[in-house]
Amino acid sequence: MKKHLVSIVRYEAPSRSVREAVTLAGGLDHLPAGARVFIKPNLVFWSKSVPYPKWGVITTSRVVQDMVELLAERGVSAMAIGEGMVTLKPGDRETLADAYRTLGYERLKKRFGVKLLNVFDRPFKEVDLGDGITLRFNADILESDFVVDLPVMKTHNQTVVSLGIKNLKGTIDIPSRKRCHNMEAGRNLHVHVSRLADPMPSMLTLIDGIYTSERGPGPDGKMRRSNLLVASRDVLSADMVGARLLGYEAGEVPYIAHAARRQGRPLDLSDIEIAGAGVEEVARRHGYDFVYAETEEVELPLPLAKQGIRGIFYRKYDLSLCTYCSAVNGLLMMAIRGAWKGEPWDGIEVLTGKAMRPTPGMKKTILMGQCMYRAHKDNPVIREMIAVKGCPPDPGDILKALQKAGIDADPRLFENLERLPGLFMKRYENRPEFEEDFFRIS
Numbered sequence: 001m002k003k004h005l006v007s008i009v010r011y012e013a014p015s016r017s018v019r020e021a022v023t024l025a026g027g028l029d030h031l032p033a034g035a036r037v038f039i040k041p042n043l044v045f046w047s048k049s050v051p052y053p054k055w056g057v058i059t060t061s062r063v064v065q066d067m068v069e070l071l072a073e074r075g076v077s078a079m080a081i082g083e084g085m086v087t088l089k090p091g092d093r094e095t096l097a098d099a100y101r102t103l104g105y106e107r108l109k110k111r112f113g114v115k116l117l118n119v120f121d122r123p124f125k126e127v128d129l130g131d132g133i134t135l136r137f138n139a140d141i142l143e144s145d146f147v148v149d150l151p152v153m154k155t156h157n158q159t160v161v162s163l164g165i166k167n168l169k170g171t172i173d174i175p176s177r178k179r180c181h182n183m184e185a186g187r188n189l190h191v192h193v194s195r196l197a198d199p200m201p202s203m204l205t206l207i208d209g210i211y212t213s214e215r216g217p218g219p220d221g222k223m224r225r226s227n228l229l230v231a232s233r234d235v236l237s238a239d240m241v242g243a244r245l246l247g248y249e250a251g252e253v254p255y256i257a258h259a260a261r262r263q264g265r266p267l268d269l270s271d272i273e274i275a276g277a278g279v280e281e282v283a284r285r286h287g288y289d290f291v292y293a294e295t296e297e298v299e300l301p302l303p304l305a306k307q308g309i310r311g312i313f314y315r316k317y318d319l320s321l322c323t324y325c326s327a328v329n330g331l332l333m334m335a336i337r338g339a340w341k342g343e344p345w346d347g348i349e350v351l352t353g354k355a356m357r358p359t360p361g362m363k364k365t366i367l368m369g370q371c372m373y374r375a376h377k378d379n380p381v382i383r384e385m386i387a388v389k390g391c392p393p394d395p396g397d398i399l400k401a402l403q404k405a406g407i408d409a410d411p412r413l414f415e416n417l418e419r420l421p422g423l424f425m426k427r428y429e430n431r432p433e434f435e436e437d438f439f440r441i442s
Helices: 016-024 061-073 094-102 105-112 164-171 174-180 189-194 235-245 254-263 302-306 329-339 370-376 395-404 411-415 417-428
Strands: 004-010 036-041 078-083 115-118 124-128 134-138 146-150 152-156 160-162 203-216 222-232 272-276 292-294 299-301 312-314 348-351 364-368 385-388
Touching: 004 016, 004 235, 016 061, 016 203, 016 222, 016 272, 036 061, 036 164, 061 078, 061 105, 061 146, 061 203, 078 105, 094 105, 094 115, 105 115, 134 174, 146 164, 152 222, 160 164, 160 235, 160 254, 164 189, 164 235, 164 254, 174 189, 189 254, 203 235, 222 235, 235 254, 235 272, 292 302, 299 302, 302 329, 312 329, 329 395, 329 411, 329 417, 364 370, 364 395, 370 385, 385 395, 395 411, 411 417
Parallel strands: 004 272, 036 078, 036 146, 078 115, 146 203, 152 203, 299 312, 312 348, 348 364, 364 385
Antiparallel strands: 004 222, 124 134, 152 160, 203 222, 292 299
16 A cells, blocks of 8 residues: 655654654655645734734744745745735735735745746636536746645534645635535535545645634634644645644545545555654644534624623534635624613524525524525515625625624624734733744745
């Protein structure tokens, strides 16, 4: 049986730890000096309004810098860093540019000639992934000679984990991303994600687990200092091992199971050779799911149910909830919690994604997002429809919808939406293990 090599290294020092992980995995063996290399970090969210080094959410600048320096040592001069960041304003290019500046990538551009790309400003190519699945990928990554995939080690509230394969979702265009989020049997989110690495050139995956996230992918999860690096020339093997380090067997992660079955791979790591630290000695369970209270009288995230909130049914998200609508979920929860005064609301239902259906008997139905509005704008079950039609939903429209439903939400939350991530990050202030230096280029 062919063995796929994966290294696990404890992060201990700049440069040295990344070098050790890559070397043990043979990550850059046989890389030609003239190779065109595309580097894909994970910069899924960013805020221009708050100091926001997102521990466990985005790739550390330390790992990006160390990887660029390693490539330069190998004689690689044609390097590009590319990302397709989600923002709430369509056409927004400044947020990613601000992230590149703040994270120090401009220094890599000056020092090593690294190109900084926003994939939405670049061409896309349509790729047939088989079984009727077609997505449009950034042309730069497809046309490179080598890819360095730098995901964060985190769990994900829809895909269980988000690692090397999932990180490549940031290289497809917006219509393709929305297409991934459907509930059709055999073509749901898990199936789409499982194929994202299929058209990639030769690739090294280096999973950044210096900081890890529980219940990601956003800043509302629980962050940990884990000091781990995982590297492999085989992205599926890297993800299998990364999942185990987060506490999950490969078969518990649907996108990994789909990819393994398609490649005829076992799910028990028996065809993987581990170099460096042992899996069991460094694995630590990270929860992925947000628990909901679901009864005839209440369907709410558990913290809201424990608060005693009644009269509003906030249905649990499903695989059809795309990144754009999920980005405002935390805002909605905070607004509802803040507006609760102890008196039950009167039969309000909130529906998200593409697949939910209104419940007969509800007095007010909030349809969150364009997809939900299109699906149910003429549904006779709805007694009073309150629609937020945007894609992504506009925060001002969300506030109006809540107020129309009788929920007196605080307007300041919606006026200062970009500051919301800072509220989550305050939990880590004055904790010495959460170092901002990891998100700066020296």
